[in-house]
Amino acid sequence: MSVPYADLRLQYDTIKNDIDLAIAAVIRDSAFIRGPYVETFERAFAAVVDVKHCISCANGTDALYIAMAALNIEQGDEVITTAHSWISTSAMITHAGGNVVFCDTDGSTYTIDPVAIECAITPRTVGIIPVHLYGQPANMNAIMAIARKHSLWVIEDCAQAHLARYEGRQVGTFGNAATYSFYPGKNLGAMGDAGAVVTNDGDLARRMTILARHGGLTKHQHSVEGINSRLDGLQAAILSAKLPHLSRWTSARQAAAAVYNAGLNQIEDVELPSVAAGRSHVYHLYTIQHPRRDELAAHLGANGVQTAINYPVALPFLEAYSRFGHRSEQFPNAHRQQSRILSLPMFAEITADQQKTVVDLIRAFA
Ligand SMILES: Cc1ncc(COP(=O)(O)O)c(C=O)c1O
Numbered sequence: 001m002s003v004p005y006a007d008l009r010l011q012y013d014t015i016k017n018d019i020d021l022a023i024a025a026v027i028r029d030s031a032f033i034r035g036p037y038v039e040t041f042e043r044a045f046a047a048v049v050d051v052k053h054c055i056s057c058a059n060g061t062d063a064l065y066i067a068m069a070a071l072n073i074e075q076g077d078e079v080i081t082t083a084h085s086w087i088s089t090s091a092m093i094t095h096a097g098g099n100v101v102f103c104d105t106d107g108s109t110y111t112i113d114p115v116a117i118e119c120a121i122t123p124r125t126v127g128i129i130p131v132h133l134y135g136q137p138a139n140m141n142a143i144m145a146i147a148r149k150h151s152l153w154v155i156e157d158c159a160q161a162h163l164a165r166y167e168g169r170q171v172g173t174f175g176n177a178a179t180y181s182f183y184p185g186k187n188l189g190a191m192g193d194a195g196a197v198v199t200n201d202g203d204l205a206r207r208m209t210i211l212a213r214h215g216g217l218t219k220h221q222h223s224v225e226g227i228n229s230r231l232d233g234l235q236a237a238i239l240s241a242k243l244p245h246l247s248r249w250t251s252a253r254q255a256a257a258a259v260y261n262a263g264l265n266q267i268e269d270v271e272l273p274s275v276a277a278g279r280s281h282v283y284h285l286y287t288i289q290h291p292r293r294d295e296l297a298a299h300l301g302a303n304g305v306q307t308a309i310n311y312p313v314a315l316p317f318l319e320a321y322s323r324f325g326h327r328s329e330q331f332p333n334a335h336r337q338q339s340r341i342l343s344l345p346m347f348a349e350i351t352a353d354q355q356k357t358v359v360d361l362i363r364a365f366a
Pocket of ligand 1: 059060061062085086088089131157159160180181182183193194195
């Protein structure tokens, strides 16, 4: 049996009628840019995340840029983020005019280590971007306490963590703003690029909206130089059709993770994802560690199981950051994990048989 890493076609098949009707309605109304479908999704997503404002945009990368630009980063301002994420998180700090300062992860949850944040703060630090990586919330109590102590803003990168909760409270509601990606493979995915930034701060919401819309809310009146970052009507309608299913899909991912945990638990050398107390993990990715990761991935691939490495080179060690001259001892956890992590097939519709195939192959490898 072959097991795909994710199966977007299968998800579409389960809600085909709703998606087809949503697309047809947008085409019928020629509501391609902004308009009612975008507004409906923004309202619905804000309600689901439990925030006052949702500003949709073209993708999760733009969302990070828009949030930081609206927080008025100035040249030389330092922004602290995690060594373990997708490059959008750090690249947008630079594009918004800031200096990237990486911190190591905590060694067990793949999220930023609050102790490392404290050590990295300087008089130039203006903000922190924690990433709820793989779907597990970062240590938000500790991070928000540090931010309050040093008067820093916080932007939560929730690209992989739709509906994840920290001590019962939804991620995206802790920081000054939070960014989401609706890239097709995300827990809530569009059929193209899409993203959003959310906030409870009305003034920040207004500045972010202006920035995302060419620097003005009224046509031909540009108060600042903005960018063009829009969610299109088709993607908004598709996302609105999918949103009511997100909670059920999240539970299905969590159930699939429990099946993997039970099956892989006793297998030598396999390190399971560890979830810290008080955090609910939404398993955008189910990522294990193994000392012979590349051999294991090859073994699974040869037997029809797709896997991925998220990410093979931790951010500080990418060529894009060679100017900093980072050393592995500065980020021991991220450095150790980059050669051990392996993401297994994970999607809401994965079957027990598919999971058994994966588990049996890993056991056979051991
Ligand atoms: C943690 C993280 N941040 C930001 C992004 C950027 O999102 P997008 O691909 O929608 O630009 C992603 C998506 O891959 C991500 O995983």
